[in-house]
Amino acid sequence: MDSRIEAACSFILQSPPGEINDVLNDVRNIISDDETLEEGLLPALKEYNLEQFITVDVPGTEHQSIISEAARLPASEDGQERWIDPRSKTSFVFNHLTLDASDPQPFEPDADAEEFRSALEKAALTYLLAHFHDGAASVFSKQGTQNQYILQIVANKYNPSNYWSGRWRSEYIIDLNENTVEGKILVNIHYYEQGNVQLSTKHKISITLPSAVVTSPPSNAASKILALIETEEGKYQTSLNDTYHEMSEKTFKGLRRALPMTRQKLDWDKVLGYKLGAELSSSKGTFST
Amino acid sequence: MADLVDSMLDLMRRLPPTRTEENVSALIGICPDYADDLLGSVDQPLQVKTDRLTGREYLACDYNRDGESYRSPWSNEYDPPLEDGTVPLPKLRKLEISANEAFDTYREMYFEGGVSSVYLWDLEDGGFAGVVLLKKTMTPATPQEPSGSWDSIHVFETAERGRQAHYKLTSTIMLQLITKKGSEGDNSDNEKKSNAGEKKGPENWKREGEVTLSGSMTRQTEQDWPIHDGSSHITNTGRMIEEMEIKMRNLLQEVYFGKTRDIVYDLRSVDDLEKTRRQRELQKELLGSFKR
Numbered sequence: 001m002d003s004r005i006e007a008a009c010s011f012i013l014q015s016p017p018g019e020i021n022d023v024l025n026d027v028r029n030i031i032s033d034d035e036t037l038e039e040g041l042l043p044a045l046k047e048y049n050l051e052q053f054i055t056v057d058v059p060g061t062e063h064q065s066i067i068s069e070a071a072r073l074p075a076s077e078d079g080q081e082r083w084i085d086p087r088s089k090t091s092f093v094f095n096h097l098t099l100d101a102s103d104p105q106p107f108e109p110d111a112d113a114e115e116f117r118s119a120l121e122k123a124a125l126t127y128l129l130a131h132f133h134d135g136a137a138s139v140f141s142k143q144g145t146q147n148q149y150i151l152q153i154v155a156n157k158y159n160p161s162n163y164w165s166g167r168w169r170s171e172y173i174i175d176l177n178e179n180t181v182e183g184k185i186l187v188n189i190h191y192y193e194q195g196n197v198q199l200s201t202k203h204k205i206s207i208t209l210p211s212a213v214v215t216s217p218p219s220n221a222a223s224k225i226l227a228l229i230e231t232e233e234g235k236y237q238t239s240l241n242d243t244y245h246e247m248s249e250k251t252f253k254g255l256r257r258a259l260p261m262t263r264q265k266l267d268w269d270k271v272l273g274y275k276l277g278a279e280l281s282s283s284k285g286t287f288s289t
Numbered sequence: 290m291a292d293l294v295d296s297m298l299d300l301m302r303r304l305p306p307t308r309t310e311e312n313v314s315a316l317i318g319i320c321p322d323y324a325d326d327l328l329g330s331v332d333q334p335l336q337v338k339t340d341r342l343t344g345r346e347y348l349a350c351d352y353n354r355d356g357e358s359y360r361s362p363w364s365n366e367y368d369p370p371l372e373d374g375t376v377p378l379p380k381l382r383k384l385e386i387s388a389n390e391a392f393d394t395y396r397e398m399y400f401e402g403g404v405s406s407v408y409l410w411d412l413e414d415g416g417f418a419g420v421v422l423l424k425k426t427m428t429p430a431t432p433q434e435p436s437g438s439w440d441s442i443h444v445f446e447t448a449e450r451g452r453q454a455h456y457k458l459t460s461t462i463m464l465q466l467i468t469k470k471g472s473e474g475d476n477s478d479n480e481k482k483s484n485a486g487e488k489k490g491p492e493n494w495k496r497e498g499e500v501t502l503s504g505s506m507t508r509q510t511e512q513d514w515p516i517h518d519g520s521s522h523i524t525n526t527g528r529m530i531e532e533m534e535i536k537m538r539n540l541l542q543e544v545y546f547g548k549t550r551d552i553v554y555d556l557r558s559v560d561d562l563e564k565t566r567r568q569r570e571l572q573k574e575l576l577g578s579f580k581r
C-alpha cells in the first residue's frame with residue numbers, strides 16, 4: 001500500500017470521539033490527493049465505525065442503531081454488505097463515509113434466539129434510560145452459534161465549542177451455554193482547549209452467572225443479567241474516582257511538588273549565590289552585544 | 290486550501306498524545322519538506338541522553354539538535370561529535386553554564402529527581418533566547434503501581450531595553466499518568482469505602498483494567514523585569530518559569546482530574562436518571578394540584 005495511505009488510515013483510526021470529520025479534513029489537506037484517498041481510506045473508515053460503535057438512524061424507525069461487527073450480515077450473493085437493526089428487524093445498506101443508512105428491508109431473526117434476545121433488549125433499553133444521558137444500545141444474537149448474545153452500549157457527547165468530546169462504550173457477550181458474561185468498558189475523553197489531553201480507559205470483566213439466573217424465564221433472566229451489568233458499571237464508574245484520587249495524590253504529586261519542602265518559592269538570588277559565588281556577581285555588565 | 294502546516298498542527302492536537310512521536314514521524318514521511326516546521330512546532334517528549342565526557346544526563350530536543358547530533362549543556366560537546374556544531378558565543382555560554390546550575394537547583398527543589406537542561410542561543414537582533422527543559426519519569430516497581438512522566442519545555446526570548454528586559458515565555462507541559470488494575474474475586478482496592486451493604490458472590494467476578502491520562506498544555510506570557518547584571522536574566526526567567534509552572538500545575542490538576550472526570554459523568558450517571566425524572570414529574574403534579 002501507498003505509505004501515505006497507510007499513515008492516513010492510522011490517523012483515522014486514532015480519531016477522538018466525534019472528531020473523525022476534522023481528522024479527515026486535515027488528512028485531505030495534507031495528502032491533497034482526494035482520488036487516491038477516497039478509495040484508500042474506506043477500509044479504515046469502516047474499521048473505525050465498527051470499532052467505535054457508530055450509531056445510525058435506521059430509515060423508518062425512531063431509534064438509533066449501532067454499527068459494529070455484530071451488526072454485519074454475511075455477504076449476500078451480489079456481494080453487497082448489509083447491516084441489521086435487530087430492534088426493528090430491519091436490514092439496511094450503510095455508507096461508511098457519509099454514515100447514512102439506505103435500502104431498508106425486513107429482516108427475519110433467528111426464531112429460537114429471538115425471545116431471549118428481545119428480553120435482553122428490553123432490559124437493556126430500560127438500563128440505558130436509567131444511566132446514560134444520551135446513548136444507544138443494541139442486542140444481537142450471535143450469528144452462527146446458539147445461546148450467545150451480544151449487548152452493546154454507546155454514549156457520546158460532543159461539545160466542540162467548549163473543546164471537549166467523550167465516548168463510553170460497553171460490550172457484553174452473554175453465553176448461556178457456559179453461563180458467563182464477558183464484558184469490556186471503554187471510555188475516551190478528549191479535552192483540547194489550548195492543549196490536547198486525553199483520558200483512555202479499558203476495563204475487562206468476566207462474570208459467571210449464578211444458576212438461579214440462567215434457569216429463570218427469559219424476561220426474568222434478562223433483567224437479572226442487566227442488574228449485574230448495572231452494578232458492575234456503577235462500581236466501575238465509582239472506582240474511577242479512586243483511580244483519579246490515587247493518580248492525583250501519588251503519581252502527580254510524586255512527579256512534581258506544588259511547592260518545595262520549604263513551603264516557599266525559591267529565593268532566586270540565593271540560588272545563584274549558592275551556586276556561583278563571587279564569579280558572576282563580580283562580572284557586571286549585561287548581555288547585550 | 291488551508292495551510293498545510295496548520296492542518297498538521299490541528300491533526301496533532303487531536304491525535305492521542307501517547308502516540309505523538311509515531312505520528313510526527315509519519316507526517317514527516319508524507320511531507321519531508323515540512324520536517325523542520327513540524328519538529329519546530331510540535332512538542333515531543335524529551336529524550337534523556339548521557340554526556341559522554343561528564344557522565345551526566347541531559348535532555349535532547351529540537352533546540353540542542355544540529356543535524357543528527359545533540360549538544361550537552363554540561364560539556365558543550367555534540368554527540369555524535371560534530372566538528373563545526375553550533376555553540377553559543379563564549380559570553381552566552383558562560384550564562385548558559387550558570388543557568389544550568391540554577392535550574393538544576395530548581396529541579397531538585399520541585400521534582401526531587403529527574404533531569405534538567407538549559408540551552409541558550411543568540412538572536413540576530415542582539416538579544417538572546419533559550420529553553421529550559423525539565424523531565425521526570427516514575428517507573429513502577431510492579432505492574433500494579435502507577436507510572437507517569439512530566440516534561441516541561443519553557444522557551445523564552447529576551448530583549449534588553451535600558452535597565453529593563455522584556456521576556457516572552459512559551460511554556461508547554463506534557464504529562465502522562467497510567468494506572469493498571471486487576472482484581473479477582475473481592476474488591477480489595479476499595480478498603481476506604483467499606484462496601485458493607487454489598488454482597489455479591491465475589492468469586493464470580495474477575496476484572497482488569499487500565500486508565501491512561503495523557504496530554505500537553507501550552508501557555509504564554511510576556512513580562513518586563515529590571516536587570517542589574519548578566520545574572521539577572523537567570524533570576525528573572527527563573528521567577529517567571531517558577532510562577533508559570535505553579536500556575537500550569539494547578540491547571541493540569543483541574544483538567545486532568547476535574548474536567549475529564551466531569552465529562553465521564555456527562556456520559557453516564559451513577560444514579561438512576563429515571564428515578565430522578567419520575568420524582569420531578571411527581572413534584573410538578575403536586576405543584577399543579579396545589580395551584581388549582
